[in-house]
Amino acid sequence: MQKKALLSLIALLCVMLALAACGNGKSNDQNSTSSSSPAASEASSPSAQTDNSGGDNVATANDKEFTIRVGAWFLDDRPHEQALKKAVEDGYKKLYPNAKIQWDVTLGGAYFDKLKAQFASDSAPDVTFFQQTDWFKAGNFMDLSNEPWVARLTEAGKKEPTVTYQGKLYGVPMEGSPSPGVWYNTELFNELGLKPPTTVQEFMDVCEKIKAAGKTPIALGFKDVWTVQMFLVSWIQSYGFVNDPDFGKKVYEGQIKLDDPTIQAVYKNFQTMKEKGYFNKNALSIDWPASAQLFASGDAAMIMQGPWMPGANKDNIQKGGFKSFQIGYFPLMDDKGNVGMTLGNGAGLAINAKTKLVEESKALVNLMTTQDVIAPWLAGDGALPFFSDVQVAFDDPVMETVKSFVDKGVMSYAIQNVIPTSSMTALTDIVTKVVSGASFNPSDLKAAQDAFEKDKESVVLPY
Structure with missing residues (x-):
């Protein structure tokens, strides 16, 4: 019995020694990677994950295969x-070698309707560009207030109303977009002895001389509704905010109604231009790229567009084989020549609050704010950076003209920032109606005011 007990004890000790050896072996394997090795660095990073399902191997999130949608x-x-797109893809490949970026692009205003439906069905992209602030109240976007790129924002960027809500940042202000304005063919102007107009009457006089020369004065691509709103809003800025810095606030508070004479004046300008034939006849049936072709070809002398126009025009001239010309710029003005300007965020970038790729989405957004990625894009769009460490070199000298108007113009937030979407849509529809040939009637503005009163609470105020 004693011998049997002794053998049992010896066996037990052997088992215990073997287990101890196995434990020490696992510990040694884990410690064999020094803290300075790449594997250790990845494992300690926020994006690293340890796979405990297969034993002793350590894997990082960087190695996994996934598709992220933008x-x-x-x-x-x-x-x-x-x-x-290429810069983003190349940069992201360095962070996540096995990842794929799926670009979900729907050109024009239809994108926003689609995005709204996608959020309603939990199928929205992981990272998305956006405009307006309706998404914040709906809880569609993730709070990004503590992301590393926030420290690089200018003060204007940190306070940009299109990306902030209740004191938090829900998006990146990707581009400081100067006011849209009128871009003109300088060679054609010189041939006709024209100078950039400084008042509405001078603008009309220029249009008349261009029409008399057999050219379309100004090209419109109003099939894209956003171009209608852009034209309308830009003119309201100069009529409203220059004479009253609180114009937008008074509109929101009801002290100024949407049928105010100031706003009526803008619609009357549209009607005058339509009646005198200053727009292309197919203004409502072509989109903005088609209108840009009219301008690039020399058939139209002017076009109302955003600051991306210089780059777009050079591209259109090259592709179409048209005669090259230097582009000029002037902003829309009021009857006295006053100019109201904005430097708004042309495109916000946000993360879907329900994305399953949280760290991966944050890494993508951070990448897109870096100098090598964002600066060439801003130059192409004619936009200014909201990041203090991003420098943009513009190829076209006309951008200096744009910047000069920004510097001396009366700056304010855009009027659409205090008007609900439904009301803005109604205002835009009236412009389309006038350009179609119908006479403007101040009573038409009642629908816009009614929509304003109904949906006023949906506005996220910029002040």
């Missing part, structure tokens, strides 16, 4: 847009 409405075939 939504946008503007990534067309222009060189700087394609360059942006």
Whole structure:
């Protein structure tokens, strides 16, 4: 019995020694990677994950295969847009070698309707470009207030109303977009002895001389509704905010109604231009790229567009084989020549609050704010950076003209920041109606005011 007990004891001790050896072996394997090795660095990073299902191997999130979706409405075939996509893809490949970026692009205003439906069905992209602030109240976007790129924002960027809500940042202000304005063919102006107008009457006089020369004065692509709103809002800025810095606030508080004479004056300008034939006859049936072709070809002398126009025009001239010309710029003005300007965020970038790729989405957004990625894109779009460490070099000298108007113009937030979407849509519809040939009637503005009163609470105020 004693011998049997002794053998049992010896066996037990052997088992215990073996277990101890196994334990020490695992510990040694884990410690064999020094803290300075790449594997250790990845494991200690926020994006690293330890796989405990297979034993002793350590894997990082960087190694996994996944597809991350990015939504946008503007990534067309222009060189700087394609360059942006390539820069993002190349940079992201260094962070996540096995990842794939899926670009969910729907050009124009239809994108926003689609995005709204996607959020309603939990199928929205992981990272998405956006405009307006309706998404914040709906809880669609993730709070990004503590992301590393926030410290690099300028003070204006940190306070940009299109990306902030209740004191928090829900998006990146990707581009400081100067006011849209009128871009003109300087060679054609010189041939006709024209100078950039400084008052509405001078603008009308220029249009008349261009029409008399057999050219379309100004090209419109109003099939894209956003171009209608852009034209309307830009003119209201100069009529409203220059004479009253609190114009927008008074509109929101009801002290100024949407049928105010100041706003009526803008619609009367549209009617005058329509009646005198200053727009292309197919203004309502072509989109903005088609209107840009009219301008690039020399058939139209002017076009009302955003600061991306210089780059787009060079591209259109090259592709169409048109005669090259230097582009000029002047902003829309009121009857006295006053100019109201904005430097708004042309495109915000946000993360879907329900994304399953949280760290991966944050890494993508951070990448897109870096100098090498964002600066060439801003140059192509004619936009200014909201990041203090991003420098943009513009190729076209006309951008200095744009900047000079920004510097001396009366700056304010855009009027649409205090008007609900439904009301803005009604205001835009009236412009379309006038351009179709119908006479403007101040009573038409009642629908816009009614929509304003109904949906006023949906506005996220910029002040």
